Amino acid sequence: MNKLLFKQVDNSPLIVFRILFGLLIALEAWGAIATGWVRRTLIEPQFTFNFIGFDFLQPLPGNGMYLYFGLMGLLGIFVMLGFKYRSSVIAYTLLWTSVYLMQKTSYNNHYYLLILLLIFMCLVPAHRYFSIDAKNNPSLKSISMPNWVVLFIIGQMWIVYTYASLAKLYPDWLDGTFPELLMKTKAHYWLIGDLLQERWIHMSIAYFGILFDLLVVPLLLWKRTRVVMFWISVFFHLFNSIVFQIGIFPYMSLALTVFFFPKEYIHRKFLKFKPFYSDSEIEVPGLAPYFKGFLLIWFAIQLLLPVRHYFIKGDVFWTEEGHRMSWRMMLRSKGGSASFLVxxxxxxxxxYVKLDEYLTPKQKRNLLKPDGIFQFTQKLKKEYAEKEIPVEIYARIKVSLNARTPEYLVDPKLDLSTIKWDYFKHNDWILLQAESE
Incomplete structure (x- = not known):
């Protein structure tokens, strides 16, 4: 095990990835400002749908979130340049994780993936070559890294892609129902809008998505298929970038492929001026037993989190319990209506509650999800409690899953001021589909 984890290998892939990673996270932060995401998600809303239990994390007042994201962009540039690397990447990790937990109106599995990659970058010696830190402190300079760096990324991305593939094995994906619904929202696209409405496109997306996610890591690891799989990955991720406009993440996925190519190749293509490390010395750190324990816990969590919904009553597509942090990406469509009365x-x-006085149009979609219902109810309950007015709260919430006939998500006769939230098992106040008919 020590040889597998702590054998020293050339660090060219890590150095190249640090540069790309720093640039991408800077663009993510500054792009959030430029596209209006910060304004729409964190400044305009009066009420924040944060992760339950993290109510203390609230957006900064006024235009403070612009400064917040501006600082994150600057930290990203510091990471790219390897300037004050460790403190910069740790600071970005804390700031990004806080934003992730602060709001879920714009929830995206990719945001969770970025947290995992940031933690990885906090651990690795990515600043030991071609960095300002190494220039200012030559004793930091190194042309090698421990082999666990590569194994960590390969293992993490195999988990992400494999669970993403397995999550697609359900009827509405396999028969093209959801891909068709997804593409209908893209009909207005110039040049490709009409093409995306073709039935063969829907079925191609369905099965290409399953096969790509299932095979991309194994085929990038196999020498005979690596180059072909790389170019398929380029097509796949550029398609996602153009059609779904999901920010930096297609490019982050492509950047991660540097860990799948031979280190000699990455060195020759990108860091030819750097000496190549060709030894295979084993350097076991003093904290090796603790680090092995960390890796065991890390990957156990990564393997278990995506399957927790199997241990929760009900269909995860309907209840959303166990949906987040499980690589269930772009799998279902929900519409419906919600009204609250006090x-x-x-x-x-x-x-009747005037929802427009509390929520933005995008935030209203949270009321079609159980945790959003719970949080908004708690907001109303607190508001009336502060006025010392005892109330009962009711809601008529009908949800359509993948364009089916809308059904009640909660009992309209249930006083929602009495409900509680359980993170680890089914919340019985959520109607299952059979119960809502």
Whole structure:
């Protein structure tokens, strides 16, 4: 095990990835400002749908979130240049994770993946060559890295892609129902909009998606198929970038392929001026037993989190319980309607809640998800409690899954002010589909 993890290998892939990674996370932060994402998601909303239990994480007042993301962009450039590398990447990790937990109106599995990659970059010696840190402190300079760096990335990306493939093995994906719904939202695209409405495109997306996610890591590892798989990856990720406009993540995925190519090749193509490390010395750190324990826990969590929904009652596509952090990416479409009413127990008067006074149009979609219902109910409950007004809260919420007939997600006669949230098992106040008919 020590030989597998701590054998020293050439660090050219890590140095190249650090440069690409730093640039991409800087673009992610500054792009969030330029595209209006920060304004729409963190500045304009009056109420924040954060991860339950992280209510203390709230956006900075006024235009503070612009400064927040501006600082993250600067830290990304520092990571790229290898300037104050360790403190810069740790700071970016803390800031990005806080934003992730702060809001889930714009939830994306890729945001979670970036947290994992940031933690990885906090651990690795990515600043020991071709960096300002190494220039200022020559004792840092090194042309090698431990082999676990490569194994970590390969293992992590195999988990991501494999679970993404397995999650697609359900009827509405296999028969092209959801890909068709997904492409209908792209019909207005110039040049390719009409093409994306073709049935053969929907079925190609369905099965190419399954096969790509399942095979990309094995075929990048196999010498005979590596180059072909790389160019297939370029096509796949550029398609996703153009059609789905998901930010830096297609390019981050392509950047990660440097760990799958021979180190000699990456050295020759990108860092020819750097000496190549050709020895195979084993350097076991003093904390090796603890690090092995960390790796064991890390990958156990990564393997278990995506399957937790199998241990929770109900269909994850409907209840959303166990959906997040499980690589269930772009798999279902939800529409519907939601209205809330509050009964004043002092006066007996019942009033409809004016949702526009609380939520942005995009935030209203959170009311079609159980945790969003719970959080908005708690918001209303707290608001009336501060006025010392006892209330009961009811909602009529009908949800359509993949364009099916809408069904009730919660019982309209249930007083939602009494509900609680359980992270680890089914919340019985959520109606299962058979119960909502």
């Amino acid at each position: 009964k004043n127990l002092k006066t007996g008067k019942t009033d």
